[in-house]
Amino acid sequence: MKTVLEVGALIQDAQHIVDGPAYLVMADGLIESTGAGTYPGDPAAVQRIKRPHSLAIPGLVNAHGHAAMTLLRGAGDDLPLHAWLEQRIFPLEAKLTEEAVYWGTLLACWEMLRSGTTCFVDMYFFMHEAAAAVAESGLRGVLSWGMVGLDDGSRRQAMAHARSFVTRWHGAANGRITTTLGPHAPYTCPPDFLREVAALSAELDVPVQIHLAETRREVAECLEQYGCTPIQLVERCGLCTRPLLAAHCVHVTDADIELMQQHDIRVAHNPQSNLKLASGVAPVPRLLQAGVTVGLGTDGAASNNNLDLFEELRLAATLHKGVSEDATLVPAAAAFHMATAAGARCAFLPPNSGRLAPGCTADVVLLDMQSPHFVPGHHRLSDVVYAAGADDVTDVWVAGQQVLAGREPVTLDTERVRYEVIRLRERLTGPGN
Numbered sequence: 052m053k054t055v056l057e058v059g060a061l062i063q064d065a066q067h068i069v070d071g072p073a074y075l076v077m078a079d080g081l082i083e084s085t086g087a088g089t090y091p092g093d094p095a096a097v098q099r100i101k102r103p104h105s106l107a108i109p110g111l112v113n114a115h116g117h118a119a120m121t122l123l124r125g126a127g128d129d130l131p132l133h134a135w136l137e138q139r140i141f142p143l144e145a146k147l148t149e150e151a152v153y154w155g156t157l158l159a160c161w162e163m164l165r166s167g168t169t170c171f172v173d174m175y176f177f178m179h180e181a182a183a184a185v186a187e188s189g190l191r192g193v194l195s196w197g198m199v200g201l202d203d204g205s206r207r208q209a210m211a212h213a214r215s216f217v218t219r220w221h222g223a224a225n226g227r228i229t230t231t232l233g234p235h236a237p238y239t240c241p242p243d244f245l246r247e248v249a250a251l252s253a254e255l256d257v258p259v260q261i262h263l264a265e266t267r268r269e270v271a272e273c274l275e276q277y278g279c280t281p282i283q284l285v286e287r288c289g290l291c292t293r294p295l296l297a298a299h300c301v302h303v304t305d306a307d308i309e310l311m312q313q314h315d316i317r318v319a320h321n322p323q324s325n326l327k328l329a330s331g332v333a334p335v336p337r338l339l340q341a342g343v344t345v346g347l348g349t350d351g352a353a354s355n356n357n358l359d360l361f362e363e364l365r366l367a368a369t370l371h372k373g374v375s376e377d378a379t380l381v382p383a384a385a386a387f388h389m390a391t392a393a394g395a396r397c398a399f400l401p402p403n404s405g406r407l408a409p410g411c412t413a414d415v416v417l418l419d420m421q422s423p424h425f426v427p428g429h430h431r432l433s434d435v436v437y438a439a440g441a442d443d444v445t446d447v448w449v450a451g452q453q454v455l456a457g458r459e460p461v462t463l464d465t466e467r468v469r470y471e472v473i474r475l476r477e478r479l480t481g482p483g484n
């Protein structure tokens with residue numbers, strides 16, 4: 052049976068807003084139609100959900116993160132990236148188990164559902180357990196087993212993990228789970244290993260995601276070791292012949308941006324993580340002007356420290372104005388596009404995803420327009436970007452299935468998730484202080 056959502060207003064995409072009663076028809080996991088006013092079909096033949104005080108928006112897409120890092124939330128703050136990784140994160144990650152990644156990913160899914168994210172791009176390890184958590188949660192996941200190739204042993208292991216993960220999970224959970232290869236970064240994956248990754252990506256016919264040009268130090272070391280920038284390096288290694296998503300791209304030159312545009316390298320912009328780790332501010336206005344697809348990510352919860360895309364949305368729309376002293380940069384509609392349709396493109400979802408339009412996947416979020424953030428209601432999209440927050444999210448559908456109802460996940464036992472994650476934290480670092 053079809054489901055008809057009748058709402059108070061609807062944002063179809065960054066350019067199309069119905070500010071008044073509207074409807075949206077979902078059937079077989081897709082959006083069949085949308086329109087202004089009341090549903091014109093036979094109301095007896097459909098399941099009707101009436102939400103006259105709700106604003107429907109496309110589900111948000113988190114274009115970069117490490118879901119199970121929720122386990123490390125707050126475990127190491129106020130350190131520069133390389134010290135943070137080497138002194139705090141890597142030693143704790145060495146103690147993580149399959150079980151920990153499973154529960155940590157469920158915690159992330161709970162948090163993302165609560166804040167209106169319907170799809171997320173992920174790179175971590177013990178990914179069979181992460182994928183099982185995603186399948187259970189009802190979210191859409193674009194998952195990869197993070198690969199490090201500093202010696203022969205780690206390379207062989209990374210290639211084996213990636214191959215078995217892609218083979219088992221690509222297209223799983225009725226297509227809600229897709230996979231990519233995830234070489235961690237140029238400083239953990241030398242050029243000949245990146246070439247092997249490019250070949251495996253072609254063989255398995257999956258895209259690639261990588262951390263790129265995150266810090267000034269990474270770029271300096273790349274120039275010193277290989278005589279080229281990280282962007283040039285991935286091009287030389289053949290990764291640009293594959294669909295490629297690059298996280299961060301904070302320190303890129305004009306020539307890099309030209310290469311990115313030429314090869315359609317998609318960028319996951321993680322403004323909060325970049326600020327917290329003092330990596331810098333990515334040149335997003337220049338990337339957008341060059342026509343590069345830019346989505347928004349939270350990065351892992353250890354460097355953010357939450358998975359709330361509403362915060363990234365507002366930061367993306369304000370940060371670049373501030374650093375450039377130009378209030379016209381990254382307007383609300385551009386930021387909204389980054390968190391939805393452009394994010395979907397970064398996540399390699401089918402063309403035209405990330406919108407509430409006929410033929411798109413039925414990934415829908417309802418916001419409570421009775422919240423003060425939507426009063427008086429001059430401009431719905433402006434309210435979403437500059438005023439609203441995760442607390443305004445009440446209901447979420449992914450592929451036409453309701454996964455959040457009245458702010459509570461339908462699919463998850465949240466008490467159990469909380470209990471297990473606290474138990475695992477005590478095993479990692481001892482009882483709380």
Ligand SMILES: [Zn+2]
Pocket residue numbers: 115116117262298350351
């Ligand atoms: Zn990351």
